[in-house]
Amino acid sequence: MMKKPVVHITNFNLKFQDKYVLKDLCWTINIGENWLLSGESGNGKTSLVKAIANLIPNYGTVEINFNPASHLAGVVHYVANWYQFKDLEGQSNFYYQQRYNKQVASTTNSVGSELRHFGQQNQLKPDTLNPILAALDFENLLAATLIELSSGEHKKLQLIKAIWLKPQLLILDLPYNGLDSASRRNLNLLLDHLVEDGTQLILISNETEMPSSINRFAKIESGKLVETAEMQHLADLFTEVEKPLPAFFGKKQWPSVKSHLIKMIDVNVSYGDKKVLKNINWEVKAGEKWALQGPNGSGKSTLLSLICADHPQAFANNFYLFGNLRGSGESIWEIKERIGLISPELHWYFDPSATVWQSIVSGFYDSSGLFCEPGYTKRLQADELIYFFGLDDYKNTLMSQLPLGKQRLALLGRTIIKNPELLILDEPCQGLDQQQTFHFNKLIDELCKNGTTLIYVGHFESQLPDCIEKRIVLENGEVQAIENILETVSNA
Structure with a gap:
């Protein structure tokens, strides 16, 4: 008996300002496939994966099939390129200089409290967190408040949560943004270990660095998903366009x-x-x-x-x-x-x-x-x-x-x-x-x-x-x- 695909999308449509960004798009992700999705900014990549994660309305058919026998969490976990955090009163109306004002830094949660809450919410074992913190050089930031973190450190916090969760399907939107070279290498190793444990990946990225477990490549072209070979995938992204300087x-x-x-x-x-x-x-x-x-x-x-x-x-x-x-x-x-x-x-x-x-x-x-x-x-x-x-x-x-x-x-x-x-x-x-x-x-x-x-x-x-x-x-x-x-x- 043929196993159902992990993700099956048919006739997915997305409009922006009365213009189709995605048109009758179809995509099947089978067991064991880990995808890198690339293409020009604004071509609908993020909206597509958000639909898979059930974060936006579906304009088409999006079918997700989890493995009930797996020891991994039966969820789709999406890590956005953009990290949104709130203060202790549930508000997010921060101002730019607030990060450097120590009198107001305490209005946001500490990193340690944020991780403890996430672990309790998802019934995760605390001892499994330590190796992830070490790999991404994050152990010394547990006492810091969220507003004190740099953009790269915020990205790491998102990734730490995702890897600790061990979802059956993990979607990472521009995961390397803001990360130094050592963190990028260690992230790829952590993701490869996740895949060995049964997680499947969808990465949105235009970078050449990627986990070795990525085995499928695609781009969005004219509103459709087009599967490509690795080298073609990277080469086709870039064409030089010159405009006169204002x-x-x-x-x-x-x-x-x-x-x-x-x-x-x-x-x-x-x-x-x-x-x-x-x-x-x-x-x-x-x-x-x-x-x-x-x-x-x-x-x-x-x-x-x-x-x-x-x-x-x-x-x-x-x-x-x-x-x-x-x-x-x-x-x-x-x-x-x-x-x-x-x-x-x-x-x-x-x-x-x-x-x-x-x-x-x-x-x-x-x-x-x-x-x-x-x-x-x-x-x-x-x-x-x-x-x-x-x-x-x-x-x-x-x-x-x-x-x-x-x-x-x-x-x-x-x-x-x-x-x-x-x-x-x-x-x-x-x-x-x-x-x-x-x-x-x-x-x-x-x-x-x-x-x-x-x-x-x-x-x-x-x-x-x-x-x-x-x-x-x-x-x-x-x-x-x-x-x-x-x-x-x-x-x-």
């Missing part, structure tokens, strides 16, 4: 600054006995292009928060920004006016009720959403960026209604619209497909030709712009290396 970017040349743009002298940040940054010495001169790297939890986000005037401990340190000692009279908004920032945390706390156009224009005012009427020139620049990023059809769409990759493109437009003196790009390509990543990094290369100073955080070496010339590496809050990348490459 004209207003060429109109500003930053003046030559002889002194440092950023200078940190023995900078420290600590919360009680916990030292987050330890004796940081770092100088960034005007026009330099830096990569900021290090493992999850190494202090990168805290370092950037000092530069962006979001961290109150900046005033307690010997720290110069744009040639001025912090706390010597400049306002937070005078600093922010000269900086363009994007980060996963900024995206988390951004106003989801703003439209794409409003979100991009808000970059002129460093606000989360738009609260004033912009002038003609600002409106024109926003329209140019919307065309450049291919967001014409979404101009008046709410951010909350967009696929994650499209949201990120809109926020990238917001970051660069004022052509800032200092660009800080913290994992800017999370959620983008390979073509969008290539397109964005080419834009950064062009922007930086006019003297813009750049700090770029990225865990994937392949996703760095070509213009990067220097690197600072943090580990456990300390500087492990400062090096010239160009010299490293030429001597390799």
Whole structure:
């Protein structure tokens, strides 16, 4: 007797703005199959797997068949790319700087309490959690509150729960976003062990890294699911598309600054006995292009928060920004006016009720959403960026209604619209497909030709712009290396 497939989808349809994204899609997942699903951002991948997990209404037939004889949990567990957490009163209206305010950090649960609650809810054995925590280097974070975690640490917390649960079907949406290289390798080993124990996987990813247990590949094309061979699957994703740079970017040349743009002298940040940054010495001169790297939890986000005037401990340190000692009279908004920032945390706390156009224009005012009427020139620049990023059809769409990759493109437009003196790009390509990543990094290369100073955080070496010339590496809050990348490459 033939066994039923684990997942059987027939005639699945999905519309967005009266246009079909998925049309009469069919997909059968048999026992022993572990799938990697890829394709362009916004083509319906996430909606499809959410339907399998019964998280959105089904517009078609989605049949799930669990094995009643299995010792694994008879559930579909979906790990979203986007982590949503609430405070102790069940609210999620956090603000961006709240993570660095220790007086309000206690409004969210601790990591340990969150995991204990999850374990009790799903009747999991506490002793089976420890090896997972060790593999993802998470044991030292049990006392931290949820709002204190970085984006990479939030991703790890999601993954730890999923692996501890051991579901019969595990769906991971962009699981490698925000993870350092060691964590990605260990995650793949953990997933392979899960598969050996009977779990089946569906991964949404455009990365070449994947568990060795992945044995089926597919992409979505013209609303249908198309199975591919591995090499074809990776090669077909990328086609180069060139667009002219919006004209207003060429109109500003930053003046030559002889002194440092950023200078940190023995900078420290600590919360009680916990030292987050330890004796940081770092100088960034005007026009330099830096990569900021290090493992999850190494202090990168805290370092950037000092530069962006979001961290109150900046005033307690010997720290110069744009040639001025912090706390010597400049306002937070005078600093922010000269900086363009994007980060996963900024995206988390951004106003989801703003439209794409409003979100991009808000970059002129460093606000989360738009609260004033912009002038003609600002409106024109926003329209140019919307065309450049291919967001014409979404101009008046709410951010909350967009696929994650499209949201990120809109926020990238917001970051660069004022052509800032200092660009800080913290994992800017999370959620983008390979073509969008290539397109964005080419834009950064062009922007930086006019003297813009750049700090770029990225865990994937392949996703760095070509213009990067220097690197600072943090580990456990300390500087492990400062090096010239160009010299490293030429001597390799």
